[in-house]
Amino acid sequence: MDRETQLAMLRDMLLARAFEERAAEEYTKGNIAGFLHLYPGEEAVAVGVLHAAEPSDYIVSTYREHVHAMVRGIPPRRVMAELFGRRHGCSRGMGGSMHLFDRERRFMGGYAIVGETYPVAIGIGYAVAMRGLPEAVICFFGDGAVNQGTFHESLNMAALWRLPVLFVCENNRYQIGTEIHRHSAVAEVYKRACAHRIPARRVDGMDVMAVYQATAEALGEIRSETGPRLIECETYRYRGHSMADPGTYRPKVEVQAYERKDPITVAIAETLPRYPTPEEIAAAGPDAIEGLIGAMNDAGRLTAAQLDALKAEVTQVVEDAVAFAAASPEPTLADAQAALDCNRNGEVLI
Amino acid sequence: MAEEMLYWQALNRALDAEMALDESVFILGEDVGLYGGSYRVTEGLYARYGEWRVRDTPISEGSFTGLGVGAALVGMRPVVEIMTINFSLLALDAIVNMAAKVPFMSGGQFPMALVIRMPGGVAKQLAAQHSQRLEQMYMNVPGLRIAVPATSQDAWWQLRQAIRSDEPIVFIEHELLYFSKGPVDLEAEAPPMHRARVHRQGRDLTIVAYSRMLDLSLRAAAQLAEEGIEATVIDLRSLRPIDWDTCVASVEQTHRLLVVEEDSRFAGSGAEIAAELAERCFYHLDVPPARLGGRELPTPYNGTSEAQCIPRPSDIVAAARRLCGT
Ligand SMILES: Cc1ncc(C[n+]2csc(CCOP(=O)(O)OP(=O)(O)O)c2C)c(N)n1
C-alpha cells in the first residue's frame, strides 16, 4: 500500500476519534440531544472500507454513522451542524445524529430501525445492475442486526440476482446490552452467508490495513459481476451503546480479554460506571489508531513531527466544525414542510 | 395506603406481582433480562425468575411477537416488550394478522392472553423514526384491546389487569412518563381496565385526553380556572373499547368538547372520539367539537421544531378559550 493512502487513513481515524469525543462533550453540554451513538474503537472499519471504495459507490449505513459520513467526504462541519439540529446540517436539521444523508456524495442515509439497511442496499444494487453500471453498494450493519428477517431475505435476493452489494458487518459483539452469544446461535456472522452461497470472510476489524485489503478484493470481485460479498469485521466499541447507556453490563472477564488485545478497554472496567476520558484512552496504550501509527513508524513512513501536525490539523477541523454548527441557524417549521413536500413539484392538492 | 412511585416502578411491581402469582406469565423482549429493560421496567426480574421467564431476545420483533402468539395459544400468558412502538411496525403481522384473528378464525377455540407492552410518543429529539404514536392504527383492529395508562396508579392497575385478561392487549406506555411520580395504592380495588376516569370537574367544557396529554390537559385546566373557565378533564385510559358513557355524561353537562391527542390530527384517535361523541351528544353541544393534535409532519429532529409539532399546555388553553368564545 502506498504511503499516501496509509497517511490519509490515519488522518481520518484521528479525525474520527477527535470528532466523536467532541460530540460526546457537546452532548453533555446540551448542544446535541436525542440518541447519540458514538464510534470510538471501531474507526478501522469505516476508514478501511470506505478508503477502498470509489466515489461512485453508494453507502448505506445505520444510526452509528458519523464517521462513515465524514470518511465519505461530508464535511465535518455539516455533520456537526446536523448533530446540533441546525439548518446547515447535511439533513438540514430534520434528521439528527441517526439520519445523515448526502445525495451528492451517494451517502444514502443513516437508518435507525435495525435491519433497514439491507433492503435499501439491494434496491440500489438492483438499479445499478439494471443500468449495467460498474458501481457497487456498501451496506453496513451490526452484529445484532443479523437477526432481523430482512437480513436473510435480502441476502437471498442479492445472491439470486447477483446484485453488486458488499455487506459489511461491524461486529462489536453487542446488541446494546446483549452479548453476541446470547443473541445469536451462530456467533460467526460470516458463516451465515453460505446459506445463500455468498462468499464471505472475517477480518480483524481493529486492523485498518486488513479491512482495506479485504474490501478492495471484495469490491474487485463484485465489479466483475460475480454477485454480492460479505465481510465481517471484528471490532469493539469503547463507550456504551449510546450516550444514554453507561455500558456497565460488560462482564469483567470479557473486558479483561479485550484488555489483552486492546488495553484501551482498561478504562471501562466494570467498576467504573462512567466513560473513559480522552486522556485515559490515550494513556491506556495502543488501539487501532496506535497500531497503525506503530506500523507506519516501523516502516519509516511517519515522523513524530508529522504525527503532531496531523493531530493539530484534526483538532482544528473539529474546532471549526463546532463553531460552524453553533453559528448555523435553526430550521423553521416552514423548512420542515418544504422537506416533506420536496417531491411535490409544485402540484397543488385539493 | 398509597406510596409514591415512579411510573416504571409501578409497572415493575405489577409484572412482579403477576409473575409471582402465575407461572404461566413470562416476559420476552430486547434487553429485558440481564440489562433490566431500556426503561428499567423489568429490573430485577431476571434474577428473581430466571431466563425462561425473562427472556432476552435477538432483534427479531416479527418472530418474537409471533412466539408470544404461539405460546398464548397453548395457555401461556406472555408479556412481550417491544422496545418502542416504532419497532412494532415490524411485528404488525403477529399483532394484527395473528393475535387479533386466531381466536376468531378458529370459531372461538383459543385463548390469546397476550400483552404487548411498548412506549409510544414523542420523547426528546429522537427524530422521525423514533417519535411515532401509532395508537390510532391499532384502534382500527377488532380483536385487540388497547390500554394507555397515564399515571403510576393506572400503570399498576392496568398492567395487572392486562396480564390477567384472556384477550390480546396492546399496552401503550409513554417514554416521557416512565420517570413521572405519583401515588400508588397497591391494595385499592381497580376500576375496570377500560373505564375512563374524571380527573377534574368543571362546568364549562370537557377535555378528553389520554396518556401524556392528560398531564398537559390538567395543567391547562388549572390555568383556565384562573381565568374563570372551569374544565372537566377525562382520562380515557383505554382506546379500545372507549368508555363513551363517562364522556357523554360530562358533555351533557358542559355542552362543549375538546379532544387532545399527541398524534397528528388527520385520521387520528381524536377523529373517532369527536365523531362518536358528536353523534351521541349532538343536541347537547353548544358548539362543534374541537380536536387538538400534532402537526401533519414526521417529527423533526431540531428541538424547537419538535416542540411545535405536538400540543403544549398553552395550545390547549388557547383551544379551550376559542371553544368557550372568550
Ligand atoms: C427494529 C428495531 N428494534 C430495536 C431497536 C433498538 N436498537 C437500536 S440499536 C440496537 C442494537 C443494535 O445492535 P447492533 O446491530 O449490533 O449494532 P451496534 O449498535 O452494536 O452498532 C437496538 C436493539 C431498533 N432501533 N430497531
Ligand SMILES: [Mg+2]
Ligand atoms: Mg453490535
